[in-house]
Amino acid sequence: MRKRDSEQFTSDTILPADFYCGGTVSVARALIGACLVYNSKEGMTAGRIVETEAYLYKTDPASHAYRGQTPRNGAMFGPPGHAYIYLIYGMYLCFNVVTAPVGDGQAVLIRALEPLAGIELMKVRRKTDDIGRLCSGPGKLVQAMGIRREQSGVSLIAGDLTLHAPRAYRGATEFKIAVSRRIGITAGAELPLRFCLKGSRYLSAKE
DNA sequence: TGCCTGATTGCCT
């Protein structure tokens, strides 16, 4: 193995606020390969982002922001680089990153991770030993990372939940990305707003 | 392997 898990991610690899201001679709694409890290009380977990979806505002009927700001989606209108977390189907949480100025309401849904660190803890939280099923879906990765609903609105730049710049993958720093339609929606389903790390075995569905 | 269904809760119409 490498260093201790906790030494692999440092404050100088954290993606800066500027990163989230480059346009939602671009950010969704650029987040492929980035690493989500959470230092929880139970321990540290981390995963490489292998699947994202962009959710826009006025032009996008699938977006929670489409009908304006409400108590539920309030965090989606917060500052870029902050978390937007919501309950779906009464039992699962989905984790998003805000990618537009305050009041705009755009975000990127993180749909799948490749587990990198804290895998034993993920197994316990997910109640499975199958690494391919630890983080291969938006509800699953929230469970595996131990992310809680109260974290909606927190900064991902300073805090115990952070996003880090893409690192080398099998010796390469470039990522081949597959683009497709978003999953689990009906309105706006035809738009090519889903991004996957090509060839990854940790996706929520095939490319 | 793949389709189908139940679980479960807050928020919007």
Added chain:
DNA sequence: GGCAATCAGGCAA
């Protein structure tokens, strides 16, 4: 009152 950016398990083939 209905439904939602989901998931696991059951059953058929």
